[in-house]
Amino acid sequence: MVSTTFTTSRRTAISVLVALGLVGIAMVSLGATGGLPFAVKPVAGQPLAILEEVPGPETGPTCAVDKRYVDEETFGMRPDVVDAWNTLRAKAKAQNITLCVNDGKRSRAQQQREFDKAVERFGSVEQAKKWALQPETSMHVKGIAVDIQPLNSASWVDKNGGALGWCRRYDNEKWHFEYDPTYVTNGCPALLPSATGN
Ligand SMILES: [Zn+2]
Incomplete structure (x- = not known):
């Protein structure tokens, strides 16, 4: 029994x-x-393959300190990244710096649409690859990247974000930051020329 x-x-x-x-x-x-x-709402332990399908916001409310940008919600990003983002934003706020998420999470489908637009604009897949990433290589699809605006806020993160795991990665993108907890102990990696290797 x-x-x-x-x-x-x-x-x-x-x-x-x-x-x-x-x-x-x-x-x-x-x-x-x-x-x-x-x-x-992705949950901790969710397989990466599914996280990559989760879309982020298409847009958001206007950024409070610069109306050329938006401040998207963080939904869709990896949960530990959302926590780390909230910590970073609070630290900035305490120093009178407002951080806006001009772009955060994208799904594979959203990234593919971005890439397709680049193909249309630049005339071929080969040319588009110099300017846009395909879904399998974008850190926005993996849910660990944010594009921070305005640029003086981004430069505050460039100076102060590393201690909280946020590092700028590309020389040609002053706004693009990625979260990795190992950056806290190892420091930020050297800047790469660009995300596309262009
Ligand atoms: Zn980016």
Whole structure:
């Protein structure tokens, strides 16, 4: 009897897990089509493959300190990155610096649309690759990158972000920062010329 009970409860547990998985997939699909963007909340331990499908906001409210930019919500980014971002933003605020997320999370589909626009603009895939990244290489798709504006706020992060794991990565993108907890102990890596190797 004991083993029957055990088997039954294990089956129940498995069904619950399967059901939760299906709900998760459904939420991600709805988010990807724009039907339910705010319902997408990635959780710690979620497989990366799914995180890469999670879209970020297309836009956001105007940045409080510079109306040329927006300040997007952080939804879709990796949960530890959101926490680290909130810590960074609070530290900046304490020094009277406002950080705006001009661009944060993108899904693979959103990044592909960006790349397709570049192909249209530059005339070929080869040319587009010099200016835009494909979904598999973008750190925005992996949910660890933010484009910070305005530029004087970005330069504050360039000076002060490393201690909290936020580093600028590319010489030609003063606004692009990536979070990696190992930066706290190892320091920021040397700048690369660009994200595209251009
Ligand atoms: Zn960026």
